[in-house]
Amino acid sequence: MRVITIGIDPHKSSHTAVAVDGAGHKTGQRRFVVNAGTFTQLMRWCEPWPERRFAIEGAGGLGRALAQQLAAAGEDVVDVPSTLSARARLLATGGDRKTDPADALHVAQVALFRQDLRKVTPEDQSTILRLLTERHDDLVNERTRTTNRLHAVLRDLLPGGAPTGLSADKAATLMKGIRPITATDNCRRDIARDLLAHLRRLDQQAKANEAQIRDALAASQTTLTSLPGLGTVLAARILGHIGDIDRFPTEHHFASYVGAAPLDASSGKNIRHRLNTGGNRALNSALHIIAVCQIRNPGRGQDYYLRKIAEGKTPAEARRALKRRLSNVVYRIMKRDRRSHLATAA
Incomplete structure (x- = not known):
């Protein structure tokens, strides 16, 4: 029995699927509205092709949810980078003209003739580690932004400003000696208090995040450290x-x-x-x-x-x-x- 390759062009509100045979010829096409029943509708549409595999453009981006559902169901799924599908579109049309069905067709054709595409597997411990480290980066960036803003406000409240390497405890100590005279300085002090409270929350969240990372890393039993x-x-x-x-x-x-x-x-x-x-x-x-x-x-x-x-x-x-x-x-x-x-x- 011939194997059918189903290319999918994912978007936030819709997924367009195109099925091609071993020669790259289109054998079916359908657009699915993204909702709670999308996966069930896709599986029902694919029933005529029991020997099949799926190719999803950006399986780590907009297509992540569908790709993971397919992988969890035991389907053969590969990730097609958008750069490869764009090259296939350029070779096929000689320009940059694109539609969702055409993109899905090119995704399927890339998967048909490329054997080195990454196979999509169900999310595991590595996914947890990536989520936690991305959260860690967000917290560090937000803490840096908040510290810089607090430093700028204290510069206008304290003679000579605040020293570098500002921490929540150092800022709290400095703020104890502030005696506002004008209404403007009172406003600056209130803003500084809000920023200090936010900085303490970020420190607590970062500490909890690092503890989660340590636990997840221990579960992976890696020796990288x-x-x-x-x-x-x-x-x-x-x-x-x-x-x-x-x-x-x-x-x-x-x-x-x-x-x-x-x-x-x-x-x-x-x-x-x-x-x-x-x-x-x-x-x-x-x-x-x-x-x-x-x-x-x-x-x-x-x-x-x-x-x-x-x-x-x-x-x-x-x-x-x-x-x-x-x-x-x-x-x-x-x-x-x-x-x-x-x-x-x-």
């Missing part, structure tokens, strides 16, 4: 973004994904490489932080960095070389942990 410079939050971020390490065949594929591998830019006899500004920037940032920590403290990372400097590389080039090396180390640790988990489960 054994790597110098890699703390709890960074380890959780790496696990949350990577998910299943087995989807990367080699450490070179992994390095390309995190943007740690240089890009080949050779032409003719001119052999050269250029900096990779793509890849997963959250993971690239994590590698950068680890590299900076290792460069600052004595150890194998610092030794490697200094050796590259002695070879004539600039500090930036030596740091990028260390990031590439750290990418390999992270990959090997995660592969080792994966083998250990499989052995324990067996």
